Amino acid sequence: MADIAHPAAIGPVPQVYRWLRANLFGTPFSALLTILVCYALIRIVPPFIDWALINATWTAPNEQACAARGGACWAFITNWYRFILFGRYPYAEQWRPTVVVLLLIALLLASCERRLSGRTLALLWVMGVVAVLVLMGGGILGLAPVDTDLWNGLPLALILAVGGLALSFPLGVALALGRRSHLRGIRGFSVAYIEFFRGLPFITVLFMAAHMVPLFLPPGMTTALLWRIEVAFILFLAAYLAEAVRGGLQAIPRGQYEAASALGLGYWRQMRLVILPQALRIAIPPLVGTFIGAFKDTALVSFVGLFDLLQNVAVGTNDPGWRSSYVEGYAFVATIYFAVCYAMSRYSRSLEARQ
């Protein structure tokens, strides 16, 4: 109020002062909080910077050599980053998983691009999946064959999450439509499927895929663990995608259905041409949320014997030279997960802001 009475007081310094007073010292309680937080930050941040940067060691043969400086031993990462990222994939061939990672990220970015039509996107995805399989597995085009056991680390996480999302998408949409169908048998099946998978912890689904599924396959038939886990991702994600899509379907006003019927469109053409394009657009933020969840869930696959990023860190810290470098290893892995998930959530929020 006082500032309005004295417009001449507006200048750079008073503006800073007013901002501080409004945002940090608005009330006595707020001022107290500010002081407490500043005290805590002074106690925590400088020692952390000392540890992480100033006293850190970037190159060293082992962690004992790092100990002298007392800070973070990033030498663990500089020595082990190839193994953490790609695991046991043949060292000379690691350009292939690198391309795969870039390809999958490019596919994700393309899917965020609204100017591409659904058909173009579907085509891109099919081509992308084929390219990923060829690059990773090899065996044709002069690429050396590489067993799925050796598909480790970051490409594994992206293949499970991105591939799982792409392949579960049709199933999820079908389940969402089924749950809103007026045919009782189909609705019942969809509800049972969705509630079953949503009621189970994901790690139990992974254990089922690893331990139980082989028993249900025809005798003599074996499948690579990777594909069983990928199927677990697909089946599990479909239930969550279905709920996300259902939210979008429910947001479509009745008039849209009625108008589509009045145009003489049958059920499938109604869905394909009128309802789903609108519903999926509304469902994008929860779909992105499901993807973030799926990507984080890839950190669980080490419990059924796949070499994900965390497992690769564990292999590294098993080396006598790097026993206690788990802090640096976890920080590295956490940064990768954070970068992907944070980018996705920012994208989703920017969409919500635009709507």
Place this chain on the structure above:
Amino acid sequence: MNPPTAARRGFAWWNDERSRALLFQALIIGAVIAVLTYLGRNASLNLGQQGISFGFGFLDHEAGFEISPALIPYTPAASYPYAMLVGLLNTLMTAVIGIVFATLLGLVVGLLRLSGNWLVGRLALGYVELMRNTPLVLQLFVWWNVLRISAPGPRAAWHVLPGVFVSNRGVALPVPEYDPGFRWVMAALVIGILAAIGLAHWARRRQERTGQPFPTLGAALALIVLPPAAVFVALGAPFHLDTPKLGAFNFRGGVTVTPEFAALLVGLVVYTAAFIGEIVRGGIQAVSRGQSEAALALGLKRRQVLRLVVLPQAMRTMIPPLTSEYLNLTKNSTLAVAIGFADYFSVTNTILNQTGHAIEAMTLVAIVYLSLSLSLSLLMNLYNRRIALVER
């Protein structure tokens, strides 16, 4: 009066909507049954080849492994179902304690996010983003390693609060010890609570009848707190704290929480609180400003506005997502298997590894988690129905 059949209406039955619907459903259900039968046949063939007989008879055997902590007396000589019960109680304990603390911490985080203080708001946002964008299992590993490897031995334990010690053997906490006179305090507490409920009931009826408000909250709190406190003082404080003290190798007295349980609980609470904080923030922000302005214009006091106008409406939007966060916490407690805490899933998994009965063990896992999920969502749905908007 039968509805006209397709033939009578003059077109083929396969163009009739009703017979198409029937056919379509029959196809889907038939396909599901066929797949299930096929899988069942494979399973019986495979089991026959491996010489494992399907059935739950193996459950009679002795468990033979240790479970710690156990809420009910347990020895390795107990049977498998009893071991699973011990694990289930551990799961429930984790879920209940975790939900309570995650809700409290989440409430604080949500309110900090909304606070007018820029620094506090930014810090709370950073916390939320860090928690939400990294895998929970990674966070659990960090907590567990902090407790197992970075924490000092009992002799140099971190003395974080009076009577609370953190060492690599776990977290030692004081526990209250009750002297015989304490039951009179409890009796006074029960009477106080009953009286408070009666008072709230009376006050509401009176307000509905006459419009006269009554300071229910303060009076009820006084009824609940004052009588037990008076008895407590009159009997000369029949209660003391059993605080942990350093013995030869470890802490004696009090209660020691294992590092596994402490890591699991802290990890679940800190992770889930970030999600709950966002729900709280969203719920409060969803109540339009006009509501509080209107309430203020009606002459309600600030606290009344929050309690009578903003919170009831915020709760309405918060309950469904909160339910799913509580469910997530319960389901995420299965990550106990990653750090070696004996919850229901890790106990059952141990039994699976001992006996090789994968189908039976996984069925038991699915039954328990599905019933937990369904009953929790049923409870929250009942509560939701009570507070939901009644539309005309």
